[in-house]
Amino acid sequence: MDATENTSDKDSTQCVKVAVNIRPLINSERLQGCKDCISVIPGEPQVQLGNHAFTFDHVYGSMGSPSSAIYGECVAPLVDALFHGYNATVLAYGQTGSGKTYTMGTSYSGDTGNEGIIPKVMESIFEKVDELKSQREFLIRVSFIEIFKEEVHDLLDPSLSAPVKADGFGPGKILVPPRVPIQIRETANGGITLAGVTEAEVRSIDEMASYLAQGSMCRATGSTNMNSESSRSHAIFTITMEQKRTVSYSNGPVMEDDGCDDFLCAKLHLVDLAGSERAKRTGADGSRFKEGIHINKGLLALGNVISALGDEKKRKEGGHVPYRDSKLTRLLQDSLGGNSKTVMIACVSPADTNAEETLNTLKYANRARNIQNKAIINRDPMVAQMQRMRLQLEQLQAELLYSRGEGVPFEELQVLRHKISVLEVSNTELQQELQETRITCDRLARNAIDAQVEKDQLLVKMESVRNGKSWDEVEDDTKMQDFDLMKSYVVKIQELEGEVQRSQSLMNSQKLTGPVRGGFMDCLELEDERFLPKDALDPTEIPSICGSKSSADSGEVVEVQKELEHSTIQDTLGRELQELDKRLEQKEAEMKLFAKADTTVLKQHYEKKLMELEHEKKALMNEMEHLRSELANMSSASDDNTQKLKEEYLQKLNRLEVQVMELKKKQEAQSQLLRQKQKSDEAAKRLQEEIQRIKSQKVQLQHKIKQESEQFRMWKASREKEVLQLKKEGRRNEYEMHKLLALNQRQKMVLQRKTEEASMATKRLKELLEARKASSREVGGGNGNGPGAQVNEKALRQAIEHELEVMVHVHEVRTEYTRQMEARAAMAKEHARLEEEAETLKQNLMSDCPQAMSPGARTSRILALENMLTTSSSTLVAMASQLSEAEERERVFGGRGRWNQVRSLGDAKNLLNYLFNIASSAR
Numbered sequence: 002m003d004a005t006e007n008t009s010d011k012d013s014t015q016c017v018k019v020a021v022n023i024r025p026l027i028n029s030e031r032l033q034g035c036k037d038c039i040s041v042i043p044g045e046p047q048v049q050l051g052n053h054a055f056t057f058d059h060v061y062g063s064m065g066s067p068s069s070a071i072y073g074e075c076v077a078p079l080v081d082a083l084f085h086g087y088n089a090t091v092l093a094y095g096q097t098g099s100g101k102t103y104t105m106g107t108s109y110s111g112d113t114g115n116e117g118i119i120p121k122v123m124e125s126i127f128e129k130v131d132e133l134k135s136q137r138e139f140l141i142r143v144s145f146i147e148i149f150k151e152e153v154h155d156l157l158d159p160s161l162s163a164p165v166k167a168d169g170f171g172p173g174k175i176l177v178p179p180r181v182p183i184q185i186r187e188t189a190n191g192g193i194t195l196a197g198v199t200e201a202e203v204r205s206i207d208e209m210a211s212y213l214a215q216g217s218m219c220r221a222t223g224s225t226n227m228n229s230e231s232s233r234s235h236a237i238f239t240i241t242m243e244q245k246r247t248v249s250y251s252n253g254p255v256m257e258d259d260g261c262d263d264f265l266c267a268k269l270h271l272v273d274l275a276g277s278e279r280a281k282r283t284g285a286d287g288s289r290f291k292e293g294i295h296i297n298k299g300l301l302a303l304g305n306v307i308s309a310l311g312d313e314k315k316r317k318e319g320g321h322v323p324y325r326d327s328k329l330t331r332l333l334q335d336s337l338g339g340n341s342k343t344v345m346i347a348c349v350s351p352a353d354t355n356a357e358e359t360l361n362t363l364k365y366a367n368r369a370r371n372i373q374n375k376a377i378i379n380r381d382p383m384v385a386q387m388q389r390m391r392l393q394l395e396q397l398q399a400e401l402l403y404s405r406g407e408g409v410p411f412e413e414l415q416v417l418r419h420k421i422s423v424l425e426v427s428n429t430e431l432q433q434e435l436q437e438t439r440i441t442c443d444r445l446a447r448n449a450i451d452a453q454v455e456k457d458q459l460l461v462k463m464e465s466v467r468n469g470k471s472w473d474e475v476e477d478d479t480k481m482q483d484f485d486l487m488k489s490y491v492v493k494i495q496e497l498e499g500e501v502q503r504s505q506s507l508m509n510s511q512k513l514t515g516p517v518r519g520g521f522m523d524c525l526e527l528e529d530e531r532f533l534p535k536d537a538l539d540p541t542e543i544p545s546i547c548g549s550k551s552s553a554d555s556g557e558v559v560e561v562q563k564e565l566e567h568s569t570i571q572d573t574l575g576r577e578l579q580e581l582d583k584r585l586e587q588k589e590a591e592m593k594l595f596a597k598a599d600t601t602v603l604k605q606h607y608e609k610k611l612m613e614l615e616h617e618k619k620a621l622m623n624e625m626e627h628l629r630s631e632l633a634n635m636s637s638a639s640d641d642n643t644q645k646l647k648e649e650y651l652q653k654l655n656r657l658e659v660q661v662m663e664l665k666k667k668q669e670a671q672s673q674l675l676r677q678k679q680k681s682d683e684a685a686k687r688l689q690e691e692i693q694r695i696k697s698q699k700v701q702l703q704h705k706i707k708q709e710s711e712q713f714r715m716w717k718a719s720r721e722k723e724v725l726q727l728k729k730e731g732r733r734n735e736y737e738m739h740k741l742l743a744l745n746q747r748q749k750m751v752l753q754r755k756t757e758e759a760s761m762a763t764k765r766l767k768e769l770l771e772a773r774k775a776s777s778r779e780v781g782g783g784n785g786n787g788p789g790a791q792v793n794e795k796a797l798r799q800a801i802e803h804e805l806e807v808m809v810h811v812h813e814v815r816t817e818y819t820r821q822m823e824a825r826a827a828m829a830k831e832h833a834r835l836e837e838e839a840e841t842l843k844q845n846l847m848s849d850c851p852q853a854m855s856p857g858a859r860t861s862r863i864l865a866l867e868n869m870l871t872t873s874s875s876t877l878v879a880m881a882s883q884l885s886e887a888e889e890r891e892r893v894f895g896g897r898g899r900w901n902q903v904r905s906l907g908d909a910k911n912l913l914n915y916l917f918n919i920a921s922s923a924r
């Protein structure tokens with residue numbers, strides 16, 4: 002491959018290369034006594050046929066370069082290109098029996114050696130793969146299809162094991178299962194694919210060869226007068242190669258021709274066309290005749306495509322190329338005028354009997370040289386495709402918005418998109434910050450609770466000390482369990498306060514927003530407002546970013562918006578659920594704490610203590626009462642002893658009063674504790690209720706998430722269905738458009754023709770008028786049907802008569818020519834037979850039965866035979882000269898016989914014009 006092709010994709014426009022392969026005369030042609038009618042200019046890629054000379058890129062055979070050089074000069078560069086990621090095509094074209102299958106090697110059976118291009122391609126591909134496998138990974142696939150009667154068939158279809166004859170029967174008339182035609186599909190970027198064709202992965206040359214042999218066996222062939230093994234279908238053997246770099250540039254060995262791609266995918270098409278044929282010469286009838294019609298139709302379409310692409314003027318004008326006229330041309334669209342490096346091999350027979358067909362083949366081949374292809378390196382198709390589609394989507398979205406008159410031009414949209422992405426980044430950062438702040442807050446809140454508990458504990462201790470307890474007693478009373486209990490109370494109280502606040506704000510917001518927003522969402526939002534970033538994207542705001550709400554009602558925007566909305570809702574709901582789980586866990590942990598504290602035991606303890614205190618108090622009161630009554634009894638007596646006793650009683654009474662006071666205080670403290678206990682019981686109950694409520698919220702939320710997902714799934718499915726429908730419609734519209742375009746093209750052509758005809762008619766009319774004027778001047782002013790018009794008519798009649806005469810003559814000459822050809826073939830056969838007989842006789846005479854005849858008879862027999870041989874030889878010579886005379890006559894009259902050249906309506910028109918011209922010149 003040359004450097005330009007390797008380094009740049011841009012300047013890769015290349016003409017189709019054309020080589021001519023002239024095969025030697027084959028036995029049947031020799032038997033018919035055919036002569037070589039093509040000559041090759043020595044050292045030049047030029048061929049001459051009669052008066053026609055053509056120059057090609059290469060000429061092989063009949064003294065040009067040897068046919069064995071075709072692979073090295075024409076095909077090897079394409080195999081190299083395949084390894085560089087270029088698509089390539091080798092196309093064998095030509096008349097039936099001209100050697101296409103032989104040249105391509107498509108009748109490969111595995112045991113015929115390496116004749117033909119395809120076996121050589123396989124060999125060199127696997128040699129190269131072996132060389133490169135340390136640096137690249139290869140995936141090679143092959144497919145083999147044929148186009149038979151305008152239907153594409155998979156030759157590697159596993160259900161086709163028996164060889165297929167064109168009449169649908171295998172050898173021995175085994176019925177072959179009906180073959181399902183393959184559908185041609187067009188990809189979004191205009192590429193052509195075959196739906197469901199077998200693409201077999203191959204790892205070795207043997208595997209590839211076995212697929213080639215399998216497909217060759219299944220190909221439709223049949224016998225005709227011109228080729229006993231005539232291919233009745235166009236066959237395409239395709240090698241697809243994907244390669245991936247496995248060695249990096251920095252440390253891997255550098256390849257001599259290394260490109261810079263990590264992934265390449267290219268195809269090599271090897272095409273063996275069915276040959277063009279004339280039913281009269283092939284002797285085709287019945288189904289063979291119908292096949293011939295299909296073959297010629299496909300080749301005619303190919304010829305039209307080559308003409309359209311090869312005509313420089315039309316190409317520059319960007320004229321229509323009728324690729325769609327046949328399956329063959331559709332499949333070869335990329336190879337002719339597309340993304341492929343293409344070599345066309347025009348196969349021709351040198352036999353003079355095929356001169357006319359050979360001339361046609363050479364003409365087409367010459368035209369094909371003007372076809373320009375633009376091959377590009379095929380990089381990762383998926384990535385490239387995705388990139389293209391993404392760009393297309395963005396562009397279409399922007400165009401859609403703009404075309405709806407929403408007034409947001411594409412550039413502005415891009416700016417807005419950029420802004421959104423910047424905002425999203427800052428949003429993520431803020432969310433992270435928020436999370437960190439929340440963690441710090443939680444830690445601080447825990448510290449505050451601890452401090453609060455410690456403060457309360459100290460207060461209790463101080464109170465106890467103030468009530469006359471010693472510090473040790475106070476310390477003993479304050480146990481760790483109390484501390485934990487108090488802490489849980491404080492936490493609980495704070496939470497309850499928080500919940501009350503939230504409930505209040507919920508009520509307030511419901512009053513504010515009313516019933517428009519769903520109660521469920523509100524409830525969730527408000528409960529978790531602190532977890533939602535303030536700047537989170539509100540799905541209902543998206544339309545205002547991309548345009549207006551109404552503009553987002555359809556198309557891609559709606560879809561994007563809906564998906565965003567769905568994911569936002571799902572995120573929010575997910576977060577809600579997580580939060581509920583967290584809270585539930587927390588509440589349950591608290592409940593466990595309550596359970597641990599064994600509240601009933603504690604309550605019983607307090608109540609018992611209260612009772613004891615009450616008893617103690619009562620006992621002390623009784624004692625005091627008793628002392629008082631004794632004191633009253635004593636107050637009447639006034640002796641010293643009584644006085645002393647009285648004082649003792651009074652002291653005792655005072656002590657008892659103090660004790661009673663203390664007991665009262667203790668009782669008060671105990672009853673306070675009991676009240677606190679009751680409060681905490683109530684809190685636990687509330688906690689239990691709260692847990693229940695959270696659980697039911699959770700169930701509700703899960704249900705909602707499920708419902709929302711289901712709704713979204715349904716919406717998505719209907720959307721996809723809609724898109725599919727639209728795509729289908731799009732394809733239909735595109736097809737309609739193509740049809741209309743073709744119709745339009747045809748109408749244009751008709752119009753152009755009509756215009757030409759009209760102008761021609763006007764011109765003729767003018768000429769006639771002038772002639773009439775002139776003749777009327779000549780005759781001194783006679784009427785319009787005068788001698789001038791008669792002269793014109795006469796000239797026209799004469800010209801037509803002349804043409805008819807020529808036609809008849811040409812027909813006679815052609816018939817004579819064909820008859821003489823047949824006679825020549827018969828004579829050649831007879832001559833061969835006589836020679837054989839003479840030889841046998843001579844041998845008999847010499848050895849086997851010398852006594853069978855008398856010497857005289859023997860001599861006269863030999864003389865007679867020699868006479869016959871001489872007569873036969875001279876007849877042959879005479880016939881050869883007659884034949885060349887006939888050929889000459891045919892050439893001469895054929896050249897003059899203009900009707901004979903009429904191939905189309907245009908030709909007929911030209912002839913008519915020619916006749917009119919004769920008529921006017923006769924005037």
Ligand SMILES: Nc1ncnc2c1ncn2[C@@H]1O[C@H](COP(=O)(O)OP(=O)(O)OP(=O)(O)O)[C@@H](O)[C@H]1O
Pocket residue numbers: 023024025027068095096097098099100101102103104228230231232233274275276277348
């Ligand atoms: N270069 C060649 N040297 C010798 N024989 C050849 C050569 N090319 C073709 N032939 C012989 O010519 C005959 C016809 O060839 P082949 O079947 O390849 O023609 P074809 O163009 O494929 O015909 P069709 O279009 O009918 O299938 C075969 O017998 C083949 O062996």
